Amino acid sequence: MNILVTGAGGQLGRCIRRAAGKAGFADNYIFATSAELDITDVTAVRAAVAEHGVGVIINCAAYTDVDAAEDHPELAARINSDAVRYLADAMAEAGGTLVHISSDYVFGGNACNTPLAEDAPAAPTGVYGLTKLQGERQIAESGVRALVLRTSWLYSEYGKNFMKTMLRLMASRPQVNVVFDQCGTPTYAGDLAEAVVAIVGRRLYEGREGIYHYSDEGVCTWFDFARAIAETAGCGGCDIVPCRSCEFPSKVVRPSYSVLDKSKFKDAFGMSVPYWTDSLKTAIRNLNSNEA
Numbered sequence: 001m002n003i004l005v006t007g008a009g010g011q012l013g014r015c016i017r018r019a020a021g022k023a024g025f026a027d028n029y030i031f032a033t034s035a036e037l038d039i040t041d042v043t044a045v046r047a048a049v050a051e052h053g054v055g056v057i058i059n060c061a062a063y064t065d066v067d068a069a070e071d072h073p074e075l076a077a078r079i080n081s082d083a084v085r086y087l088a089d090a091m092a093e094a095g096g097t098l099v100h101i102s103s104d105y106v107f108g109g110n111a112c113n114t115p116l117a118e119d120a121p122a123a124p125t126g127v128y129g130l131t132k133l134q135g136e137r138q139i140a141e142s143g144v145r146a147l148v149l150r151t152s153w154l155y156s157e158y159g160k161n162f163m164k165t166m167l168r169l170m171a172s173r174p175q176v177n178v179v180f181d182q183c184g185t186p187t188y189a190g191d192l193a194e195a196v197v198a199i200v201g202r203r204l205y206e207g208r209e210g211i212y213h214y215s216d217e218g219v220c221t222w223f224d225f226a227r228a229i230a231e232t233a234g235c236g237g238c239d240i241v242p243c244r245s246c247e248f249p250s251k252v253v254r255p256s257y258s259v260l261d262k263s264k265f266k267d268a269f270g271m272s273v274p275y276w277t278d279s280l281k282t283a284i285r286n287l288n289s290n291e292a
């Protein structure tokens, strides 16, 4: 059985490629970047599944620019919802399983201050979160066997993300203002990738279909995350100043609290989840050692 990873050029896709290699599973994986497989092309999706004898799709492809999604809602919906249905239908027809990544941004519209379980009412506050929720619903409606992993605040050595942006700004500015009124949990994409590769490699998804929350352990604000990045990377020369979200005008209201409760994931798969500052050290070590 072969495993197709879509969106393989993104940060999670690249971490899955590395994790599959380290776990010795790489031979069964087909990695398709957006240039190699456009998931909005239903014919191409069907052809890829048939050509490679795909039994599992791990969908890492998504429209992830939260701000730009407000200006391009149709494109975001095509990629995050319609195309997810194509992947789901292709796996349903092949009798396979879809492993799909969703987001903490399906929440945010309901004020809360305790970690969110999978059955908490979804309430997206913007186009990105709404289209990710629609993607989840497409999967449910298709009837495919699927594992949906909602994650939060992904970062890694790869691509564009908060950790890399902060490192760049801290190296070039005397002061960086970072919001302290949004709480969540940073998730090292390498941790999520290792969990996904273990679940798929050991077929732990069988009989465990459904929605699960996966982030690293712990809670912080973006300000705390920035401070931890500075301390871990040894960037002492930049003043990191807490500020409010309203100081960064944006078309999107971001969730003020989107901490995910991971109890269901840990119970179902028997895996421990790393604490976010420990994983930050790993990410910065990997970045500095050019493992990226």
Ligand SMILES: NC(=O)c1ccc[n+]([C@@H]2O[C@H](COP(=O)([O-])OP(=O)(O)OC[C@H]3O[C@@H](n4cnc5c(N)ncnc54)[C@H](OP(=O)(O)O)[C@@H]3O)[C@@H](O)[C@H]2O)c1
Residues within 6 Å of the ligand: 006, 007, 008, 009, 010, 011, 012, 013, 033, 034, 035, 037, 038, 039, 040, 059, 060, 061, 062, 063, 064, 079, 101, 102, 103, 104, 105, 132, 150, 151, 152, 153, 154, 155, 159, 160
């Ligand atoms: N980043 C976060 O903070 C975060 C938080 C929670 C959940 N998530 C979810 O986690 C998953 C992985 O995110 P990520 O951070 O790895 O995102 P990413 O780095 O932006 O990667 C997404 C990938 O999807 C590809 N893609 C876009 N449109 C496509 C299409 N039509 N066909 C095929 N590929 C396409 C992109 O290719 P191009 O670059 O060539 O367009 C890119 O390589 C996504 O489902 C995302 O919604 C992310």
